[in-house]
Amino acid sequence: KAGVTQTPRYLIKTRGQQVTLSCSPISGHRSVSWYQQTPGQGLQFLFEYFSETQRNKGNFPGRFSGRQFSNSRSEMNVSTLELGDSALYLCASSELRGQGKTQYFGPGTRLLVL
Amino acid sequence: GQQVMQIPQYQHVQEGEDFTTYCNSSTTLSNIQWYKQRPGGHPVFLIQLVKSGEVKKQKRLTFQFGEAKKNSSLHITATQTTDVGTYFCAGGFSSNTGKLIFGQGTTLQVKP
Numbered sequence: 270k271a272g273v274t275q276t277p278r279y280l281i282k283t284r285g286q287q288v289t290l291s292c293s294p295i296s297g298h299r300s301v302s303w304y305q306q307t308p309g310q311g312l313q314f315l316f317e318y319f320s321e322t323q324r325n326k327g328n329f330p331g332r333f334s335g336r337q338f339s340n341s342r343s344e345m346n347v348s349t350l351e352l353g354d355s356a357l358y359l360c361a362s363s364e365l366r367g368q369g370k371t372q373y374f375g376p377g378t379r380l381l382v383l
Numbered sequence: 384g385q386q387v388m389q390i391p392q393y394q395h396v397q398e399g400e401d402f403t404t405y406c407n408s409s410t411t412l413s414n415i416q417w418y419k420q421r422p423g424g425h426p427v428f429l430i431q432l433v434k435s436g437e438v439k440k441q442k443r444l445t446f447q448f449g450e451a452k453k454n455s456s457l458h459i460t461a462t463q464t465t466d467v468g469t470y471f472c473a474g475g476f477s478s479n480t481g482k483l484i485f486g487q488g489t490t491l492q493v494k495p
Contacts, residue, residue, distance in 0.1 A: 300481050302481055302482065302483075304485075311485055311486075311487045311488060312426070312471065312473075312485035312488075313485075314482050314483065314484065314485075317480060317481055317482055319481075324480060325480050325481075325482045327482075357425075359425060359426070363481055370481050371416070371428050371431060372416070372428065372481060372483065373428060374418075374425045374426045374427070374428075375425065376424075376425050377425050
């Protein structure tokens, strides 16, 4: 099976702009989670989607939003970009939700905000 | 709140030496998972532990989950240069969600 794919892989934006990142999970996987990785804060949970519904949300401002489509593909959006939003955004998919479900990470989208 | 602390932050070892990284949670975990991230790469799943006191081995890697399900460790025997990378533990706090709280990671450097 193909792994988790994320597009674009690299992105440069300026402050105030908005950005949309895309994630295609492994075929058959219905759960998608998003994480932000920065050198200072490490890997932080953004949100989890299952069956097109947001099931869990991390401690991020409302500028961060996401959605999941009927084919399990997911997008996340960041509006009014700030310098501190520069990070590696990782998407992870798993077959189901819940305890002990292995999450498979994509290669990430590296966002640089200038 | 839910926190997972991981130590040490960095570890430099000579090839052939052993290496251990430790994770500790403020509250009881539902499960713990371990990931490895190579420089420039993304986290790659290594293993998950669910049961209290569970011990699992993968070749030179030994993973343990504490009796109270609040701590875990990863031990690598006789490190090799291919072991270089950052090792993360990630705690799951509920059986109803896939949300993981990651430790800060331990970056392992191996000198040949």
